[in-house]
Amino acid sequence: MRITGAVLEEIGRSAPYRDSLPLTVGALELADPGPTELLVRIEAAGICHSDLSVVDGNRPRPVPMLLGHEAAGIVEAAGDRVGDVAIGDRVVLTFLPRCGQCAGCRTNGRLPCERGSASNAAGELLGGGTRLSRDGTPVAHHLGASAFATHAVVDRRSVVPVGADVPPDVAALLGCAVLTGGGAVRNASGAAPGEPILVVGLGGVGLAAVLVARALGHPVIAVDTLPAKLETAATLGADRVATPDELGSTTAAVVIEAAGSARAFETAFAATAPGGTTVTVGLPSPAARASLPPLTFTAEARTVIGSYLGSSVPERDVPVYADLWRAGRLPVERLVSATLPLQEINGAMDALASSAALRQLITFDERN
Template sequence: MKITGAVLEEIGRARPYADSRPIAVQELELDAPGAGEILVRIEAAGLCHSDLSVVDGNRVRPVPMLLGHEAAGRVEQLGEGVNDVRLGQRVVMTFLPRCGECAGCRTDGRLPCEVGTKANNAGELVGGERRLHRDGHDVHHHLGVSGFATHAVVNRNSVVPVDDDVPADVAAVLGCAVLTGGGAVINAGHPAEGDTIIVVGLGGVGMAAVLTAVSLGHEVIGVDAVQEKLDRALELGASAVYSPSELAESGVRAPVVIEAAGNARAFEAAIAATAPGGTTVTVGLPAPSATASVSPLGLVAEARTIVGSYLGSAVPERDIPRYAQLWREGKLPVEKLISSHISLDEVNAGMDALADGSAIRQVIVFAE
């Protein structure tokens, strides 16, 4: 079938992307779903730093690649052997499918699926196939989703069904920002009742961590260099906010600190702000060459722990329904994370907004 999608043609083009246009919105061919796969009509897709990191070269992936990994849509066709979702059902896309059998899948979310990771790195679906084509040549899949398109074929394990009452834009954000930020709090931070939580880096993932921590009744402190994001964190329920320099000067520390900036200096700030006996959770993805300085003595003398958390140490089929229920109960107003709705044609400018730090979550909305 013919679809329209946003294809990254070249990694590392100069900014502004609105001028250099590394992403081309164009017509492609999409195969029918194979065994264990489904066809989804995309309704909404969020722009995330994991997309930007491919555009700017911090995460090298094969190109041409149809980007987008945070999305939601309706099931339109079932491949052979898929009988546990129904046609027309709304599903949340998740960018790390789980085979359920490998060593990573046996860690209850702590480690990613080995099979899914291998497929993602190769730009394939889990079965080793590429269902996207252009002018007779394959186009690579992004993290098993490729959600910046009118339709996508994905492995069944790349989606989690949600009820129709969850709006498409909210459902999309559940699949990455909330899954990652919320999971950093719940699955990796394990805060005790009454613990204060500091969140360093207030992009989509960091704001989701703030929102989740507030929904669970914790006092939350937000840290970011952008004043508008500090203001938004207060609107979402943070009790206090600091710039990085203000945090260092204040001496404020907390038993759980989430680093969601993907920056080595932010990681150092998060460690410094962790109280004795506390846990630093790092969920941001810095450049592969980034390094940070840590005092081993401080870790030992204060019995502190540093935890790496990929995708919020999540098991999507377990965690997404939980976040959806918190949203349904009015405790997790995910829609407040969405800073704007844009069209697919605005995707290059959207990447500029991400790089500038001026957006929290931009969501591409597709017409029926």
């Protein structure tokens, strides 16, 4: 079928992207879903730093590639080996499919799926190969989703069904921002009930961590260098907000780093109390280096945990967050700072790169 999508033509074009136009919005061909795959009409797709990291070259991927990985949509067709998802179901797309059989999958979320990671790196679906093309030339998939498009073919293991009562703008964010930030709290941190949590970096993932921590009854200290983000964290329920300089001697037993920079990681480590745990979910440039005092690990019995996708198992965790939203305890929709048409994708990347945006959503007209 013919679809409209945003294809990254070349990695590393200079900002502003509104001028250099790394992404081209146009027509593509989408093959029918295979036996274990679904055709999904995309309703809403979030613009995340993981998308920007491909555009700016921090996460090299094969190009041309149809970007987008945080999304929700409606199932319009299913392969003959898919028996647990129905036509018309709303699903959350997740950016790391899990095969359920490899050593990574046996860690209950602590390690990524080996097959899923390999297919993501190759720009393919979990079942192998691509379903996208343009003028006869294959187009790579982004993280098994390629959600900056009117439709996507995805592996069944790349989606989690949610109820029709969960609106698209909420459902989309459950698949990345909330899984990652919330998972750092629920899955990786080991925080005791009611234990304070300090969050460094207040983008979409960091603020999702704030929301989930508050939903679970944890006092929250929110840290960022930008006053506007501190103000947002306060409105979302953070008990205290501060810049790194304003933290002073404040520490917490559980600190989550969600900025994806060496400076933020150093700030988070410095703010971790003796015996405490630093959880890092940010994805810095591969060239980034942080400086930490090795003696502190031993003398203060410190722990540092890396948590990819919040150490989540999407089919286990997405329903938990959906239920928290239903209960009025997780107002995910408050993370959305702008709603845009697909044609504005390059300008949206500029807004994200300048830290002027929180979570921008691309929405699609059902007639497309």
